[in-house]
Amino acid sequence: MTHENASNKETQQPQNEADSSSQPEASEPLEGTVVGPESDEVLEEQGFDWKIYANELELKLAAAEAKIEDQKDSVLRSIANSENARRRADQEVDKARKFALEKFAGELLAVVDNLERATQAADAENESVKPLLEGIALTHKLFMSTFEKFGIELIDPQGEIFNPEQHQAMSLQENEEFSPNTVMAVMQKGYSLKGRLLRPAMVMVSRGGTTKVDTQV
Known part of the structure; x- marks a missing residue:
């Protein structure tokens, strides 16, 4: 054996020992391991379950x-x-x-009522009063237009069936001209705000009556 061969053997032996000692114990499959019967046996020998x-x-x-x-x-x-x-x-x-606007609108109803009363009470035939009535009528019209703009609707049920959700009966009277439970007269108009009652209409309601029939020929 030459000196060169002896050196190669001495050099290769530590490398082989280092390679064998650096191999990890396989507790799980190594990345890239191909699963198969042979690899399963190897993993089982290494303690893998x-x-x-x-x-x-x-x-x-x-x-x-x-x-x-x-x-x-x-x-x-x-x-x-x-x-x-x-x-x-x-x-x-x-x-x-x-x-x-519910509270504010409720306060304005009295103003509208007074405008209507003034128009009804004034003498329309009096020439000196006509300019005043025209001003009152124009003011009332502006009020109603503003009410409509903000969703305030008038409740004036003359001739309609009495509705306790919107009407307040002030009196009941028998009347043959009206069907029972019909609004005969409106004493004070009512108003609602977007479907919500602001003030009920004050009305007079008919009790109804029997219609007389002429049986003579």
Whole structure:
């Protein structure tokens, strides 16, 4: 044996020992390992258990799915709460916008009533009063136009069936000309704001009566 061959053997021997010592113990399949009968035997010899590994993967997968479902439910609840809060806020704003003028409009009803009374009480044939009546009529017309603009509607149920939700019966009288429970006369007109009653109409209601029939030929 030459000196050169002896040196090569001495050099190769530590490398082989280092290679064998650097191989890891396989507790799980190495990345890129081709699964097959031969590789299974090798992994089993290294102490690897496929069943334990599969169970661990299933547990991790189940935990991940449970976490996703929990986060999904949390997101859905947050969205639902936000939608409910937005809907309630919209309703409150809409209600405030609709009925912000309710008290103010109620105060103006007395003004309109006085304008109507002045028109009814004045002598329309008197030439000196006509300019005043025209001014009152124009003012009343502007009031009614403004009321209509803001959703204030007139309730004038003359000849209609009595409605306790909008009318206030001040008296009942028998009258053959009207069907029972019919508004015979309106003492004071009513008003509503966007469908909500501001003031009921004060009315006189008919009790009804039997119509006389002429039986003579």
